[in-house]
Amino acid sequence: MYKNFLKIITFLSILVSPFLFTSAYAKTKVGFVYLTTPGDHGWTYAHELGKQMVKKEFGNDVDISIVENVPEGPDATRVIRELAKQGNQIIFTTSFGYMEPTLKVAKEFPNVKFEHMTGYKRTKNVATGNIRFYEGRYVQGVVAGLMTKTNKIGYIGAYPISEVIMGINAFAQGLRSVNKKATISVIWANTWYDPVKEADAAKVHIAEGADILAQHTDSPAMLQIAEKNGALGFGQSTDMGAFAPKAQLFASVNNWGPYYIKKIKQLKDGKWNTGDGPDHWAGNTWGGLSTNMLTLSNFSNMPTDVAKKAQAAHDGIKSGKLKIFAGPLKTNDGKEIIGAGKTLDDGALWGMNYYLEGVTGKVPK
């Protein structure tokens, strides 16, 4: 019975299909693949905001398709291929786990451009975009150092990978630039997005006496806990002020929009390329405050002199005068990384498997 049913459906579908795929090819077709839904108010929401900026910039000149909640496995390969088959000329795959699926499909569609967000492999038609998230964390460190009363900072990390560790170290550098007594303790949530676990980690930090919380996970749960307990904290990926009006000091905002717009413009002009940054694995494009790919939301819940110092740190990084990882740098168990007068290069950042001074504990192996 089912077999016949399938046959009929297949037959009907073949009849109908030509009428349903008459999309206008004059527009630039743009595809987005999301890991979760924009409702996460973190990582994916930041990409959604970027997509909305694309829509605003190009209006009817672009035709945007999105697919949300795509797991980082065979489903990703299928969805990306499907987007390519449906005539999307540029496809943004917005999570690390889409790297292999993107490369796989890119091989089959040499004329389609692929933009993978934060990975380390690329080819002729796959570019990598990434943000210097750690720059915002330095400013967070400065504010934390000036605002803390207990000198204990609680930090929630997703996984002990270089990207997260360089963020913790940048935070520590900012912290120690204004307050040598304060220390950071890290709890690993072992997830990028799990409001329950993130909230639990925040509670532990507060119970242990931390009065400033920072996070490298995606949900606003930590800030909500801070709000309830009279602690302060920083938002992640998007402005989370609405969730914690009294607790958010500021948020580092991932501003993907300008990057997307730039790449789509390049495509329209026939000048798309895999980027202008250094060609190492952190991304062809690894932009930060200076290129507006990372921005900071308004400073709030802090005195004006703190805000001024935060602004100064922001401006320093933006103009390139302030080097976050300038020597002398020592790990928290006393090993020298580099001496005075030298600065860590980008490659060294991606090799970070140690904590700098100011962080307690050890990197889990």
Add this chain to the structure above:
Amino acid sequence: MIEFTPRKIQSSFWTILSPIISITITILIGSLIFKILSYPVIESLYQVFVSPFSRPDRIADIFVKACPLIIIGLGLIFCFKANIWNIGAEGQFILGALCAGSFALLFPETKTYTLLISMFLIGFVGGAIWASIPAILKVRLNVNEILVSLMLVYVAMLFIDFIVRGPLRDPMSFGFPLSKVYPDGAIISKVDFPFIGFLGQFHYGIFIILILCPLIWFFINKTLPGFQIKIFGSSSRASEFAGFNKNKITFYVLLVSGGLSGVAGVIEVSANMGRLQPEVSFGYGFTAIIVAFLGRLNPYGVVIAGIIIATAKLGADNAQMVLGIPKVVTGIFEGMLLFFLLAGETIQKYKISIRKTN
């Protein structure tokens, strides 16, 4: 009080008609939802139900998506027929994939398919060992297998996470949790159809269903152990009177079910990922429970049920791509479809009456 009395005679007419009615009701209510949310009704329905069948490669991808669900579901038939509730297929899937994957990575240069064959065996054993934990506890100490098997899922998830971040992490992955790529001999390749070429991700692993399905049907319906399982499931006391070994049945159904979940894990990772990563299963083990019941614990039914579930998932993706319908809306569709199909089955099997309680 609502009472369910089993119907003595089940009309074959309704057996056929009930799923058709279920699907029709789903479509009707679904159309209403699309209408209310002001999406084009016909095109929405087309994307959800028909578009997954509209191109050969899309049909191929349905099978790719359904493959792990069907293989796990086929294994679960043994357990559920015997009234043993293995809820931990997800964990057994992961362990199968992990054991076979670790083995494959020991032989990085291998190009021959003997490696793949040994991986299948190791994957089966891995899944079976994981299922043997609830089995032994159940047989020896009468511990509830639902709880043990379910909780072992989380242990398995954390275990593969640890392995991929630690011992098996690719030193060239810049700290990201990925293992090295499998050697060539451990990869299940895509099927290169004559004159057509590759269709989506369609791989050779899918053909195992063609062997498993009739084999399991034969075992359940035509052999003595199959008969024992069925009797044990419908009345354990009766099976004891008949002298069947209760513990043996419990133990073996869990082992086979776990083993097949493990094999599903081997196929999924080897064909679609080619390396180990922290997440290898995306709820397949849990969805397969629905598949097993939707297929009425019949091997052929499980294949059809797997295809239906996979179609719904693919349709949801297409609907979002083309019409921008959020996954939550198409999720309602999937839920309704399952609800009505299972409700239809219940009504057809049982007479429902309302009786006043005394």
